[in-house]
Amino acid sequence: MxxxxxxxxxxxxxxxxxxxxxxxxxxxxxxxxxxxxxxxxxxxxxxxxxxxxxxxxxxxxxxxxxxxxxxxxxxxxxxxxxxxxxxxxxxxxxxxxxxxxxxxxxxxxxxxxxxxxxARRIESVYIPVKEMLSNAPGFRASIPSERFISTRPTPISWTAPISRDFAGRWTAAASVCSPFCRRPLMAK
Incomplete structure (x- = not known):
């Protein structure tokens, strides 16, 4: 059911x-x-x-x-x-x-x-997006210096968190791609 x-x-x-x-x-x-x-x-x-x-x-x-x-x-x-x-x-x-x-x-x-x-069990899982993204390598939600880049244009807004690596370069904390992207969006 x-x-x-x-x-x-x-x-x-x-x-x-x-x-x-x-x-x-x-x-x-x-x-x-x-x-x-x-x-x-x-x-x-x-x-x-x-x-x-x-x-x-x-x-x-x-x-x-x-x-x-x-x-x-x-x-x-x-x-x-x-x-x-x-x-x-x-x-x-x-x-x-x-x-x-x-x-x-x-x-x-x-x-x-x-x-x-x-009386009848329903199986369900609810994983909010921010909790899912917080498990991405390098994702630090509490640091205000992080930047977010978007993969627009898509009918659904997806964002990829980016941060600075140890050398001070901006890098993607997660590779995000939708069916409308040609390639994953990566920061330089």
Whole structure:
């Protein structure tokens, strides 16, 4: 069984989202800060609770790491008190959680469908790009003198971190190439 639909109301970057997923590969494209990573984290948390048997609200806290581990920090910031809702579907099963922006602990969330959802395991892996790149030889994410070069034009923005070697020359910390590149982009 695969995840077939994601619905979000007042959750992080989303006012309202109702996303039907295709049965094959789904590609998320959007500007920074529009919620692509948050969609991946919501889906990953839903898949992972089938193995870990954690409460879904607790898993969301562990994946998103909101300030003070307060669940309500995941609710979209509004000027008034509000509730947020996350629903994940796989075929005829639905996992739903809702909580207010004042929720501080996972027990304050209302979670429905978790027992049936967790009865059948879903395998998933979520590796954020920056964690993947940090395993590249020579990649040092915390040094401000690093430069980033892009392999544009591509429909998907890929960047290659570059840094200075011991002789002071700029070198690529990772060789990055997309199907639209003729050769990997290397710095001189």
């Amino acid at each position: 695969k995840i077939t639909r994601v619905k979000l109301d007042n959750f992080t970057a989303f006012d309202k989202l109702d996303l039907a997923l295709s049965p094959g590969i789904n590609v998320l494209v959007g500007a920074n800060g529009t919620g692509k990573t948050h969609l991946m984290k919501v889906a990953y948390a839903a898949c992972d609770i089938t193995k870990s048997k954690l409460d879904y609200a607790e898993k969301l806290i562990r994946v998103f790491l909101p300030s003070g581990r307060a669940l309500g920090r995941l609710a979209k910031r509004l000027k008034v008190s509000s509730r947020c809702m996350v629903e994940i579907y796989r075929d005829d099963l639905r996992l739903r959680t809702s909580f207010s922006n004042h929720s501080t602990v996972p027990e304050s969330a209302t979670v429905t469908g978790a027992k049936d959802w967790s």
